[in-house]
Amino acid sequence: MRHFTAALITTAAALCAAAAHAAAGGATEADATAMVKKGVAFVKANGKDKGYAEITSKAGPFRHEDLYLVVYGLDGTVLAHGANDKMVGKNLIELKDVDGKAFVKERVELAKAKASFWQDYKFTNPETKKIEPKAMYCERLDETVVCGGIYK
Numbered sequence: 001m002r003h004f005t006a007a008l009i010t011t012a013a014a015l016c017a018a019a020a021h022a023a024a025g026g027a028t029e030a031d032a033t034a035m036v037k038k039g040v041a042f043v044k045a046n047g048k049d050k051g052y053a054e055i056t057s058k059a060g061p062f063r064h065e066d067l068y069l070v071v072y073g074l075d076g077t078v079l080a081h082g083a084n085d086k087m088v089g090k091n092l093i094e095l096k097d098v099d100g101k102a103f104v105k106e107r108v109e110l111a112k113a114k115a116s117f118w119q120d121y122k123f124t125n126p127e128t129k130k131i132e133p134k135a136m137y138c139e140r141l142d143e144t145v146v147c148g149g150i151y152k
Helices: 002-023 029-046 048-056 103-113
Strands: 067-073 078-081 116-124 131-141 144-151
Touching: 029 048, 029 067, 029 131, 029 144, 048 067, 048 078, 067 103, 103 116, 103 131, 103 144, 116 144
Parallel strands: none
Antiparallel strands: 067 078, 067 144, 116 131, 131 144
16 A cells, blocks of 8 residues: 555646656647648658758757657657757767766657657756756667657
8 A cells, every 4th residue: 555655645746846847847748749740741842952951050940848859760860959059960879968868869769669758868958048847859860860858
């Protein structure tokens, strides 16, 4: 019973934190999923050059509150980055979060195995400048993976 109660408390705390984040103006899981699908559709309809440019543009349609898109090649090279255009062209396959998790390597491996997935890691929130837990929704598109994440 104690484990069940602890699990309920943990689940309730996570739901409250997510609700508070959304109420404070942060993007939700539904926002991330919709944004990634919109980005994938845009790249398919307009081609990689225009698609990646729009995803990278800070004034483009692929930014909403603390949500932005990132596109990686399956080798870990950044092809588009909605929060930091200086990352475009860099291979981040060995990048690790504060806990030592090689999240880009994990992301491209997941993309090779699945058409879509969620991934958890820690990352610096460009709005708060603090390292926060993040959940990233990703969809494979040809030899790339298009991702958008929410801070928890």
